[in-house]
Amino acid sequence: MEIVELLLNNTVITILLFAAIIYSMIASASVKSTFAKYNKIYASSKMPACDVARQILEMNGIYDIQIVRVAGNLTDHYDPRKKIIALSDTVYGSSAVGAIGVAAHECGHAIQYAKSYGPIKARNTLAPVVNICSQAWVWVFMIGCALGSLFMAEVGIVFFSVVVLFQLITLPVEFDASNRAIKTLVDTGILYGEEVKGARKVLKAAAMTYVSALLVSLLQLLRLISSTRSRKR
Numbered sequence: 001m002e003i004v005e006l007l008l009n010n011t012v013i014t015i016l017l018f019a020a021i022i023y024s025m026i027a028s029a030s031v032k033s034t035f036a037k038y039n040k041i042y043a044s045s046k047m048p049a050c051d052v053a054r055q056i057l058e059m060n061g062i063y064d065i066q067i068v069r070v071a072g073n074l075t076d077h078y079d080p081r082k083k084i085i086a087l088s089d090t091v092y093g094s095s096a097v098g099a100i101g102v103a104a105h106e107c108g109h110a111i112q113y114a115k116s117y118g119p120i121k122a123r124n125t126l127a128p129v130v131n132i133c134s135q136a137w138v139w140v141f142m143i144g145c146a147l148g149s150l151f152m153a154e155v156g157i158v159f160f161s162v163v164v165l166f167q168l169i170t171l172p173v174e175f176d177a178s179n180r181a182i183k184t185l186v187d188t189g190i191l192y193g194e195e196v197k198g199a200r201k202v203l204k205a206a207a208m209t210y211v212s213a214l215l216v217s218l219l220q221l222l223r224l225i226s227s228t229r230s231r232k233r
């Protein structure tokens with residue numbers, strides 16, 4: 001009970017939230033610097049990331065996905081509706097360890113869909129609801145506070161909880177895609193030795209941005225709960 005009280009103490013939460021925001025800033029800077037570092041170290045296989053992606057997909061019996069080039073840096077993603085793996089300018093034609101790691105990670109998502117990986121299905125089911133909740137929660141909460149309606153404020157908090165839940169489910173999805181990526185790169189011999197370590201570092205740095213975003217949201221949620229609790233008293 002004491003721990004619950006402590007966790008719901010506004011001052012403690014505010015301090016932790018501040019720390020989490022700093023951590024998330026460090027995490028996003030770390031992705032950029034780690035990626036920049038390993039985008040200068042080339043794999044001995046000399047295979048460009050777009051070809052690596054094609055090979056990984058074919059190895060997994062996936063032939064209906066297009067690999068396209070998109071503008072920008074770290075804009076790489078998998079679009080399940082369009083069945084497209086979009087690789088950024090810095091990744092697409094590069095045979096650097098970082099680029100290959102990122103391309104393999106996006107393939108990891110495509111494989112998750114092909115194999116009906118549980119958490120990605122849960123994430124997809126939740127996605128339309130999350131879109132509404134992430135837009136609406138702040139309005140519902142603020143109007144609730146302005147009108148003095150505790151019930152409405154609490155509905156806003158429930159909406160925000162759905163967003164936090166979505167971020168939580170995103171974690172296994174991202175970690176699994178990276179694990180699949182590293183395993184395939186090792187198994188195929190596209191990367192080996194120190195090259196694998198480099199790709200792993202890039203993917204780990206990227207995963208940390210999801211962890212830090214979740215931490216920030218979780219503390220924000222606690223703060224909302226704590227402030228409505230103090231209003232109740």
Ligand SMILES: [Zn+2]
Pocket residue numbers: 105109174177
């Ligand atoms: Zn991902």
